[in-house]
Amino acid sequence: MEDANFIIRFLNWLMSFDRKVLILAASAIGAGLAMIAGIGPGIGQGYAAGKGAEAVGMNPKAGKQATMVMLLGAAVAETSGILALVVALILLFGNPIITQEGAVLVLAASAIGAGISMITGVGPGIGQGYAAGKGAEAAARRPQYQSNIIRAMLLGQAVAQSTGIYALIIALVLMFANPLIKLM
Amino acid sequence: MDDTWNLQKKIVTYTLMVMSVIALGALWVSEEPKPFIYALVFGTLIGILNFRNLALTLEKAVTMDPAAAQIYASSKYFIRFFINAVVIFVSIKADYLNVLGTVIGLFLIKFAIVATSLFNKSALFKRNTEGKEEE
Numbered sequence: 001m002e003d004a005n006f007i008i009r010f011l012n013w014l015m016s017f018d019r020k021v022l023i024l025a026a027s028a029i030g031a032g033l034a035m036i037a038g039i040g041p042g043i044g045q046g047y048a049a050g051k052g053a054e055a056v057g058m059n060p061k062a063g064k065q066a067t068m069v070m071l072l073g074a075a076v077a078e079t080s081g082i083l084a085l086v087v088a089l090i091l092l093f094g095n096p097i098i099t100q101e102g103a104v105l106v107l108a109a110s111a112i113g114a115g116i117s118m119i120t121g122v123g124p125g126i127g128q129g130y131a132a133g134k135g136a137e138a139a140a141r142r143p144q145y146q147s148n149i150i151r152a153m154l155l156g157q158a159v160a161q162s163t164g165i166y167a168l169i170i171a172l173v174l175m176f177a178n179p180l181i182k183l184m
Numbered sequence: 185m186d187d188t189w190n191l192q193k194k195i196v197t198y199t200l201m202v203m204s205v206i207a208l209g210a211l212w213v214s215e216e217p218k219p220f221i222y223a224l225v226f227g228t229l230i231g232i233l234n235f236r237n238l239a240l241t242l243e244k245a246v247t248m249d250p251a252a253a254q255i256y257a258s259s260k261y262f263i264r265f266f267i268n269a270v271v272i273f274v275s276i277k278a279d280y281l282n283v284l285g286t287v288i289g290l291f292l293i294k295f296a297i298v299a300t301s302l303f304n305k306s307a308l309f310k311r312n313t314e315g316k317e318e319e
Contacts (some may be wrong), residue, residue, distance in 0.1 A: 042258045049245040049257030056246040093276045
């Protein structure tokens with residue numbers, strides 16, 4: 001009867017593999033999932049550049065101010081991509097899970113979970129790019145308030161980054177100090 | 185052209201200053217600081233070069249049509265993303281480089297941007313004074 005259940009058959013099939021193979025396979029999936037976060041800053045920076053071009057077209061005299069605001073905003077927007085890269089490359093080339101003791105399914109799922117958690121980076125990447133674009137637009141409209149615009153934009157971007165940092169913390173906990181192993 | 189050169193110089197100077205402070209701190213605290221300091225310098229220099237590349241990209245992008253600027257900026261971002269991947273990969277593989285140092289180095293320029301703009305007391309004072317004058 002149990003053999004008829006697809007999930008049990010799938011888990012039995014998984015358990016037929018060597019422990020190391022299973023963890024490495026899960027790490028590969030996790031690394032791939034983590035890299036999805038790289039899309040976020042790409043979209044965000046593209047949006048910021050488009051808005052910057054629009055802003056300079058709208059008020060060419062304030063082009064310098066708009067470009068400065070956009071440069072600062074776009075530089076900060078890259079952060080999520082680098083965080084995702086760090087997690088993905090640690091999973092691929094410096095995998096700490098492989099040497100850990102505990103049930104193989106929990107360890108493999110933790111590797112995938114670390115990758116999934118880094119997908120969060122899409123949000124801050126797009127959001128920060130959006131802020132940079134709007135900052136450039138605002139600087140073109142009111143170039144005399146450039147320093148205030150930069151401050152407001154960076155404050156918003158710093159707050160937007162917090163969810164990306166939470167995701168990184170969860171990913172690092174799953175990889176280096178997995179609390180689930182101690183529960184068994 | 186190079187409208188943002190002064191801003192870039194300011195940010196890079198702050199980044200190098202923070203890097204020096206962290207490197208000195210590592211010398212003071214750690215018994216074997218060499219891998220960390222090498223990695224910190226490596227990461228910081230790549231971060232600075234990426235920032236320069238971003239500045240050149242955006243200075244060109246603002247002269248383009250908005251749709252073309254979006255594609256141009258996004259494609260350049262993915263090139264920088266690949267460069268960052270190579271840098272982190274090298275620091276993971278090389279024994280003489282500490283990964284943490286490289287990652288801190290790559291983030292230093294972002295920290296410098298936020299710190300110089302948000303926690304600049306003179307700018308804050310100037311803004312408050314301007315507000316009072318307007319009233």
